[in-house]
Amino acid sequence: MSTWLLLFRKEMLESTRNYKWIWIPLVFLLLGISNPVTTYFMPQILESSGVAADLVPVPTSVEIMAKSLSQYGTLGLLILALSFMGIVAAERQSGSAIMVLVKPVSHRSYILAKWSGMTVLTLAAVGLGQLGTWYYTNILFESVPFRLVWTSLLVYALWLLFINTITLFLSCLMKSVGGIAFISLGVAAVLAILTQVLDHTMKWSPSRLTGAASQILLSGQGGGDMWLAIALTIAFIAALLAGSVTASRRMWTKS
Amino acid sequence: MNLLEVGGLTKRFGANAAVDGLSFAISQGRCMALLGPNGAGKTTTLKMLSGLLEPSSGTIRFIGEARADIRESIGYLPQYPSFFNWMSGKEFLEFTAKLARIPAKEAASRAKELLERVGLKDAAKRKISGYSGGMKQRLGLAQAVIHRPKLLILDEPVSALDPQGRREVMELLKEMKRETTILFSTHILHDAEEISDDVMIMDRGHIVVEGDLQQLMRDHGKPQIRIKVGNADPAWVQGLRDRPFVREFEFALGLITLQVTNLHEARESLFREFVDQGLEIEGFEMGQTTLEDLFMKAVQA
Amino acid sequence: MQLGDLGLQVILPVAIIELILMVIALVDLSRREKEETRGPKLLWVFIIILGNLLGSVVYFTVGRRSGS
Numbered sequence: 001m002s003t004w005l006l007l008f009r010k011e012m013l014e015s016t017r018n019y020k021w022i023w024i025p026l027v028f029l030l031l032g033i034s035n036p037v038t039t040y041f042m043p044q045i046l047e048s049s050g051v052a053a054d055l056v057p058v059p060t061s062v063e064i065m066a067k068s069l070s071q072y073g074t075l076g077l078l079i080l081a082l083s084f085m086g087i088v089a090a091e092r093q094s095g096s097a098i099m100v101l102v103k104p105v106s107h108r109s110y111i112l113a114k115w116s117g118m119t120v121l122t123l124a125a126v127g128l129g130q131l132g133t134w135y136y137t138n139i140l141f142e143s144v145p146f147r148l149v150w151t152s153l154l155v156y157a158l159w160l161l162f163i164n165t166i167t168l169f170l171s172c173l174m175k176s177v178g179g180i181a182f183i184s185l186g187v188a189a190v191l192a193i194l195t196q197v198l199d200h201t202m203k204w205s206p207s208r209l210t211g212a213a214s215q216i217l218l219s220g221q222g223g224g225d226m227w228l229a230i231a232l233t234i235a236f237i238a239a240l241l242a243g244s245v246t247a248s249r250r251m252w253t254k255s
Numbered sequence: 256m257n258l259l260e261v262g263g264l265t266k267r268f269g270a271n272a273a274v275d276g277l278s279f280a281i282s283q284g285r286c287m288a289l290l291g292p293n294g295a296g297k298t299t300t301l302k303m304l305s306g307l308l309e310p311s312s313g314t315i316r317f318i319g320e321a322r323a324d325i326r327e328s329i330g331y332l333p334q335y336p337s338f339f340n341w342m343s344g345k346e347f348l349e350f351t352a353k354l355a356r357i358p359a360k361e362a363a364s365r366a367k368e369l370l371e372r373v374g375l376k377d378a379a380k381r382k383i384s385g386y387s388g389g390m391k392q393r394l395g396l397a398q399a400v401i402h403r404p405k406l407l408i409l410d411e412p413v414s415a416l417d418p419q420g421r422r423e424v425m426e427l428l429k430e431m432k433r434e435t436t437i438l439f440s441t442h443i444l445h446d447a448e449e450i451s452d453d454v455m456i457m458d459r460g461h462i463v464v465e466g467d468l469q470q471l472m473r474d475h476g477k478p479q480i481r482i483k484v485g486n487a488d489p490a491w492v493q494g495l496r497d498r499p500f501v502r503e504f505e506f507a508l509g510l511i512t513l514q515v516t517n518l519h520e521a522r523e524s525l526f527r528e529f530v531d532q533g534l535e536i537e538g539f540e541m542g543q544t545t546l547e548d549l550f551m552k553a554v555q556a
Numbered sequence: 557m558q559l560g561d562l563g564l565q566v567i568l569p570v571a572i573i574e575l576i577l578m579v580i581a582l583v584d585l586s587r588r589e590k591e592e593t594r595g596p597k598l599l600w601v602f603i604i605i606l607g608n609l610l611g612s613v614v615y616f617t618v619g620r621r622s623g624s
Contacts, residue, residue: 006353010339017341019580023616026573030609037566082617095337099398102305102331103354104324140566253309384589 004109004116007100011117020083025125031075032129035068036136061141062148066214068133069156072126073210077188080122080160081167085181087114088171088248107249111172115241118164126157148217155222155230156213162206162233163188165240172247206233257318258283258406258436259304264313266299273299275460277313281406281453286432288447288468289440290550291457297440298334300457301410304438305331317405327355330399330435334410336391340384344375344394347383348401355402369397373427389420396427400435407431409439413446425449444547454546456553463553468546476543477502478518480525482511483538491532500524514544574609581612584620592621 015021038045039059046056059067088111091097100110130153137144167184174180188207195205202208208229212222257280264277274296281287289297302308304315306326317325338347345366352362370379373393378386386394392412399407412428413421429450431437441447447454448468455465464471484492492511496504500521503514515521518541529536581604585597593600600619603611 003354003356006350010350014339014341018620019584019616022580023577023612026577027609027613030570030573033570037570040566041563079613079617095333095335096339098307098331098333099336099338099351100354102307102326102329102333103351103402104326104356105354136566140562252307384592 002109003105004113007105007109007113008116011113012120015117015121020121021124024079024083024121025128027079028072028076028125028129029132031071032068032131032133033136035071036064036133036140039064040136040140061137061144062217064137064141065133065144065149065152066217068129069152069213069217070210072129072156072160073188073192076126076129077160077163077185080118080164081181081184084118084164084167085171085177085184087118087168088244089175089177089180092251093175101252107252108245111168111241111245111248115165115168115244118168119161122160122164123157126153126160144217148220151222152213152216155209155216155226158230158233159206159209159213162209162237165237165244169240169244169247172244172251204228204232206236209233256283257281260314260316260318261304262314262316264300264303264315265311266296266303266308267311272311272460274303274310277457277460277462279455279462279465281436281438283436285452286428286437286439286450287453287455288451289438289455289457290442290444290447291440291463292442294459295457296460297457298410301331301408301438301440304406305329305408307331327402328405330402330404330407332392332395332399332407332409332412335415336395338383338391338394341382343380343382344370344386344390345379347394348397351398352401357402365401366397369401372430373397374423387420389416389423392416392420392424393427396424396431400431404435407435407437407439409437411441412439414441414443444545444550448546456550458553464549471549472543472546475549476545477514478516478521479542479544479548480513480515480518480521481538481540481542482513482525482536483509484511485535485537487511487534488532491528491534498524574612577609577612578604581615585615588620593619594621595619 012021042056043058046052086093088097091100097110101107130149134144134146134149163184166187167180170180170183171177174183191205191207192210195202195207203225206229208225212226212229215226216222259281261280262278264274265272266274277300289300291297299308303310306324306329315325317328339350342350348366348369349359349362352365353359357365367379370376373396375390375393375397378390383391383394392415396409396412399409409428413424416424425446428437428439432450439451451468453466454468454471456463464475487509492506495501495511495513498521500515500517501513502516505512513521522541528534582601585593585600585604588597590597600615603619604615605611607614
């Protein structure tokens, strides 16, 4: 069995034993369905607070789904960063990583197994959340074509994976786990703001993917610059992974 | 035959050299103790030999090993081993066996065999988080030898253990000594004297003394006399320095330690003086300097 | 505020998921040694039960010491 697969299975087993495989998908599911549910009850909530319900326009199904996606970008991202901040740093700190790296294991397999573990878990979580949103939107409002559901999800998930990779990279580089989460989220926030402010010059920005995903739901098309952003985000992820492997190796062999 | 040859091994952290130009060899089938006070560079040396740390300069050569990754031929136990506490002892050993490229089936049988050998058979299915310090150390030993390494490197394997745990680990080491070459570090001389064939004493990044333990003891085992005197006249005590048979003189806490050229001559001469001077001798001991004396001397030099 | 039949069907799964999360958090907490949580275990029991979803999430993300 290849070392990568062995380490990947260890990651999977670990996140099963510490319940990450249960709680993270369930929280994303709640994030996903909270928006259709509150929208459904909105007329009653408004009525009981004395506002005429027909003053507030009822959003369309695709609008509801687009808003759900943005939940993953805020609370979802916070949860992912907090869950993965110690993925490398904590093992290095406790010394358990020595037990792996003293065997004939390359830093590349070690880091790629970590990244794959994060990726599979993240995709499962947003996937479950999106399915929940879709299901609720369909039974409470008009139905949405499934093609829009999964394409928008993939585009949005790529943004989350990009931030995950930053968290992994920082985890190879830094000691303080709090700092790792803080900087990861900071990068996400700064990128989002810069992309909005410098709309014309930041067409390549990974944070464009969030807008593109909403566009897919609202208009069926991600917009002209989407593929540029997708290609560059994938390139960034690859570069960050290479950086993580180098950082991990340096951290061990130089100090 | 040499198993490992090290030449000019150096590790610098910034301007400071933790290990400075170490050259030595380990012979196949021997057990070598790496001695030295804290901060001597023992851990840094062992980490470089294990492939965990990159030397700033120098060479580490495994004789007769064509493998690209020296970690395949080395078993390593860190000073403070830390495990994946959510695994059971059995799971952990099987995991490390597979990491060392042992096929799954063999990994399972090898893990079982070793768990029994290190006395963890009954605890095999329990979570490591519930293990005691001694149990963890024994599990650490098991993972170090799981792939039958050519060289077993242990960093202070017994220093953190209570007397019973220490005994258990020492017994295991004696057994493993028969199967593989061992290099272990310690700051406790007694451990080195108990199981090692060779010793290497390090201080501040340098080798101070190195060689066959028995040979070193013979070479450095100088005749020695210790005297405890109740009513010692300071002038007489200091005057002992100048006796022709005294090579080295030390006086501390009322105890006189003399290294002498000839035990018999020294004894006769001293006994005569005791009587003539009417000294109250509380203790008189003749013997040889020990490894401890050598160690203390080497480290202080 | 009246909940219709559909309303109940909508709310029930949300409540069940929150309950599952709470139970898992408590099970995880009960299996941990004292030194494997940040802060006293009893405090976490209160946070998880009274804090609903947020309490459980906070426990999962920062309440547990890693490496175990």
